Structure formats: C-alpha cells, structure tokens
Amino acid sequence: MMIVGARPQFIKSAPIIHELLKHRNVELKLIHTGQHYDPEMSDVFFGELALPSPTLNLAVGSGSHASQTARMMRKIETCVVREAPSVVLVPGDTNTTLAASLAAVKLAIPVAHIEAGMRSGDMTMPEEINRKLADHCSTLLFAPTQTAVCNLKKEGLGKATRLTGDTMVDVLHTVVPFVQLKQDTMLERLELLPQDYVLVTLHRPSNVDNLNRLREILTALRKVAKRLQVIFPVHPRTRARLAKLGAFSSPKNGRITFMSPQGYIEILILLKNASCLLTDSGGMQKESFLLHVPCITLRSTTEWPETLIGKANQLLFKPEMIPKAILEIAFNEKLKQTITSLRNPFGDGHASGKIARILKEAF
C-alpha cells in the first residue's frame, strides 16, 4: 500500500508506482489522503505522470498540524486494517508521511520510507519532525544519497538502510522529452525568453506565514524586477498571505508575474529556461541542481547539502539580500559552467527499479 497526499509525493512516487505495476504478482493499493485537493495541486500530476486513480481518497483536507495528522491517522488505520497490506510505503516528509507511518507501525504493519535519512537539523520545520519520525517507524529505509545513509547510521538505523538513489532523478528523466517538446510553445505563450527571467517559488511557513517577512520578500522581489523579469507560480498557502498584503492589485509589482501553481512539466520548463531560481522548496533545490540552474534557497538550512557544492545552491536568510544575490548569479556564466560540470550525487535514474526489487525480495 502506497500512501500519498501532497504534491511532491505524487512526483517522487510516480516511478515506483509504474515499476510496481509491471510486476504481475504485486497488488498495489494507492491511497490519497487528500492533504492536497485543488486540481492544480493534485489531479494535474496524476494526469501528467500517467498515475492510476487512487484506490481510495480519504479527503482529509487542510487543518492545523495536529488535527490534519489525526484525521489522516484515523482514516488510514481503518484502511490498513481492512486491506491488511504486506507493507506500507511512505514517500517524503509531509504530514501524510507521518500519519501513514504512525498508523501502520502501530498496527505492526512494516513501513518502508522512500527518501529516508534527509536531515536539515532544524526541528522548527514540520518536515524535519515528520521525516525523523517516519525513519524511526520504518523497517526499510530507502536512502537517496550517501549523506542520507550516514545520517541514518548516526541514528542507529544503518541495518534497515538501502542506498537506492533518488526517485526524483528517475521521474525527471522520463519527463525531459516532454519538456523539450512543449517548452517553445509555453515560453511563447508567456512571452518569455530563455535566461531572461528569475523563477520564484515560496511556500514554507517560515517565509510566508509571517506577514512582515513576506512583505520584506515582496519588496526585494520588486527591486529584482527592475532588472530582471520575475515569474512567480504561487502556492495556495502563499496566495492567501500575498492577498492580505494586497500584492495582486499593487501597481508596484512591475515585471513580477504571479501565476497559479504549475504542473510538473510546466514548472520544469520554467525552471530549465530560467536564469536562476529563488525557492524554499526541497524538491526544487534538487531539480535546479539536476538541470544546472543556479539556485538561491531562502532558508538558513537545507536537507540537501549536496546541492551546495560549487555554489550551485546558496542559502540565504535575509530578504534584503535577495536582489544582490540574484543579480550576482543570474548573469554569472562562469558559475553556470561550473554547475554544468558537477557530478550528480542523486543517483543514476534507476532508484525505483532498485526499490521495487528490494520490496519484492523482502515481502
């Protein structure tokens, strides 16, 4: 039983789902908790990644951490008791990951954590709590990188750990042809030229829930927009906060284009052609590394330290530093050459095959 619920989980589990479906003697139940429910946060990924419809959607929706996680746990428990799976697969580090891990392990059903061992060292992030607890509930830990393996060993979890590589490399490889095919039309529709804009995605509570901080970020983006066009697909959490600041009706935005959350192929087109990325997403730090696009991460820590090599990704916390940092990397050809030559530490694009084989042998 694979349990997913939030946008990044649909992406990173897609190649594993396809791999498992190839095996005739594997019966896969795909459970969607409903943590993300807007079509552009959920359905679009099932379509683009050709995923089967979930066996069940638990429709838990949004809420505070405790109430959302508790609602998920109750519904997942019923579902796990009814289906009695051999193993519950939990990808990533969202509240869905935590709820599924806790519900399954307490029913003595083995848990396998996909993307195990990531650590930012920052326990104020809900994801850090979720991923640590999920790891400690799991019988099998699929680690995407050598750093993750070391982290798990340090916590006494070495025996359960398997280095598989990152399934996000697998899925990226499968969609690159579609990115090539569709990019000209999309850029033309948006009247964008390659290398002529900065892509921005922000959704972490630490950046967007505090309106003073978000206002400072917006001011910084307006400064950037005087030199370079800003393309900003807006997560629903961020949209609500930006609306409170009147951002969408302000004439001061200049060349900032706010748009709805994008599908997977669309966001990769925007990323691949950007001069640089400003983000607080975990997944996009990796994707920009893999697509050789320089990245500024608006956080003081990262669970993906490999991306910091060669300054491919730079951590930055103070919003007032954003304009200088962006303008330094956006036109830096030497940096771009360095990034292009970096070794990929995230695996060879065959992580899902390895995960499916290990699961078949174990169960």
Ligand code: UD1
């Ligand atoms: C969640 C994950 C985060 C991941 C992100 C990707 C947790 C703790 N966080 O954060 O790790 O990077 O997903 O997007 O699980 N909302 C909608 N429509 C939706 C979903 C959410 O409008 O389809 C709004 C609601 O107002 C909700 C808010 O977004 O309260 C936040 O959603 P939530 O699922 O709680 O967390 P994310 O910020 O999306």
